[in-house]
Amino acid sequence: MQMVGERLGILDQFQGVDELRVEPDGSLEILERVEGGKHQVSVCAGPPALLGWATGHLPEPRNNPQVGMANMRGILPALQRAKAAAVGGGGVRFVEVSLPRQQRETRIVKDLSPEQIAREILAWISGD
Amino acid sequence: MDDTLLLVHTEADGSLAKIAREALGAARSLGGSLTIGLVGGDAQAAAGSLGGCGAARFLGASGEMFRQPRYATDAAAAEALCRASGAQLILAPATSRWARVLPGVALRLGGRVDTHATRVFPSEGAPAIARWYYRQRMEAVLLRPQRPWIVLLEAGCHPAWTGAPASAALENVPVDLPEGAIRTTVNGLRAPQAEEQTIRPEADLLFVAGAGWTKKQSDGATHADDAERLILEFLRRTQASLGGSKSLVDLSGEGQAVLRCMTHLNQVGQTGATPRHPKGLSTCCHGEEPHVVGWRFIGERRAVNLDPNCGWARGKADVLYIADAFEVLRRINALLGEKTQATRA
């Protein structure tokens, strides 16, 4: 997005935007997501501006496993059959691709009282 | 090894964030000559705080115009510092401020940019980076022949540089801003509507609440108010950061009588955040894969769940306590309360 903005000569760019309000004078009040779940509030004199939109006040759509399954069945096989095409951005060399080790050795604690568990968790949190 | 420029910016209070010192730690580990580029209201003070890091040069774009994060001024400053340094590798902490501008700066420099790097290290005499793909499910190591190469390094990936301040000779670099380029004013930060600020990226502990907190309990009733009180008290006492499962966040979004402290920004997982904390404690959350991929960068993981067959039991946590999270959290809060009283006495 930033590169497209640069090519168009747009110097007012905002990313992770959750809210955009056009003021009566044509200026734009823009809320961008920043660290710590906060928003940075900016006022831009007006277009042209480039905004990378986040999800606004809406959460991610509700879970929809049916759509996920349909995608797995339809889109993934099609992707696997597709021929690789050069799309620019060349030069990058992947020297290694790996799947992380998922499995941890889980210790399952079944027979401690809430009090004992509380003490154990506290000791762990405080790094003892 | 490439000559490296580390780009950092000051925070609102003029200091440098921990993530900036982490990126400095990573830059120093590469060997090769290091230049520090600082952007901010008062770059000189910040330069002094890094004075002992052994950098060959300190370059600054300093002044009122650079106090606030803003694309036009930050891009111009970063561009000027990159050109003045002549560095081939440009490393920057992945703050929202740098993430906003550095891809644009790469285009100006005719270089390349990679975001979300989790490691940068020398390989065959040149820098290589590691990053994750497909929502932290695959890790790749990659090299690029093009220079300059800008790399944004995520938080929590390298120990922070902790050396002492020392005097640093800051060279002020002139920044070329076309007439009328500043069309945006930044009016500060706004906290989300949640009653309390609960997302704390630098916390040692991530506390995750799942939908179980709002489900019917053994007495056949729901206890959302209790849940919220217990959770908020725990957060206040431990200063942990609050995460939520998607199910819980969705419930909160529908305005049900659930946890008012939870917004969708708290969601951890495949379609949520992937926070970085040394430890994570999951409560009343089932630990399904789409949730747990968001735990990729959580070091030690523990969970409290009533169900011994929940996802955490299947190699996703180090320790799983089979217990009622309401009971456990009540006891933890009580113990923390006693501890505070003891230290006061």
Ligand SMILES: Cc1cc2nc3c(=O)[nH]c(=O)nc-3n(C[C@H](O)[C@H](O)[C@H](O)COP(=O)(O)OP(=O)(O)OC[C@H]3O[C@@H](n4cnc5c(N)ncnc54)[C@H](O)[C@@H]3O)c2cc1C
């Ligand atoms: C495409 C897609 C993307 C998704 N993305 C995400 C994502 O980003 N993040 C995410 O979280 N999920 C995501 N999901 C959903 C995920 O699969 C799960 O549905 C969700 O994580 C379940 O949330 P939960 O564990 O809080 O709720 P539940 O599955 O309802 O589990 C509640 C748990 O609470 C326990 N419990 C109840 N009472 C107590 C008590 N008193 N003490 C202790 N334990 C108790 C129960 O035993 C149970 O394990 C995604 C799903 C899909 C299909």
